[in-house]
Amino acid sequence: MESSFHEHGHGMHFISIREDAPYWDKYTISNGVAEIFSTLLERLMRKSAFLTKQFKVPKEIAEDALERTRFMELYFLTFYAANSLMKIEFWEETLSMEQANERYQRYIEEFMGMRLPDKYWQLHHIMPDFDLYSPSYMVAAVRAAELDRKLETLFGANWWTDKRAGNYIRSVAGDGASINLSRFSKLDTRPYLRPLL
Numbered sequence: 001m002e003s004s005f006h007e008h009g010h011g012m013h014f015i016s017i018r019e020d021a022p023y024w025d026k027y028t029i030s031n032g033v034a035e036i037f038s039t040l041l042e043r044l045m046r047k048s049a050f051l052t053k054q055f056k057v058p059k060e061i062a063e064d065a066l067e068r069t070r071f072m073e074l075y076f077l078t079f080y081a082a083n084s085l086m087k088i089e090f091w092e093e094t095l096s097m098e099q100a101n102e103r104y105q106r107y108i109e110e111f112m113g114m115r116l117p118d119k120y121w122q123l124h125h126i127m128p129d130f131d132l133y134s135p136s137y138m139v140a141a142v143r144a145a146e147l148d149r150k151l152e153t154l155f156g157a158n159w160w161t162d163k164r165a166g167n168y169i170r171s172v173a174g175d176g177a178s179i180n181l182s183r184f185s186k187l188d189t190r191p192y193l194r195p196l197l
Helices: 002-016 023-027 031-046 048-054 059-092 097-112 133-155 163-173
Strands: none
Touching: 002 031, 002 163, 031 048, 031 059, 031 133, 031 163, 048 059, 059 097, 059 133, 133 163
């Protein structure tokens, strides 16, 4: 369900971009922005009230699901931190493939406590790309938590039940690549990290 909500968030984001927006605002959206709205909707699966009220899931099953999603979020955080550091250093230090392999394996072992084959990053669906997609996921996770907090402040803890929240999201997403992130984000990691730690 998280994956479904994540992908639905991408759809919601892109259909919200103003039709009269310039071409570059519609089609040149940075990864760190493109993942905000998908991650925001994915976060709904981490809310007990959403699971019990919207999906009618019994409370004990919701609690079990929340524990599992907390584990997955911690896994995401450590896995993508290791991936991101290696990829940034790959570009900044112009590492050879062999050096990148070694660095990847070292960071995964340091961050996650397990050894993976050093070339695994080359098989990962976003790592071999020319861009820095891994750090973008992490930036988006922080911004999605900030947007979630903003929506709660404006429309209450169950903001997803208020149509005004949808209008607000549409207004934020409407600018496409020219999004005004300052409307909800200061890249404050606390709303993201506090519930996890």
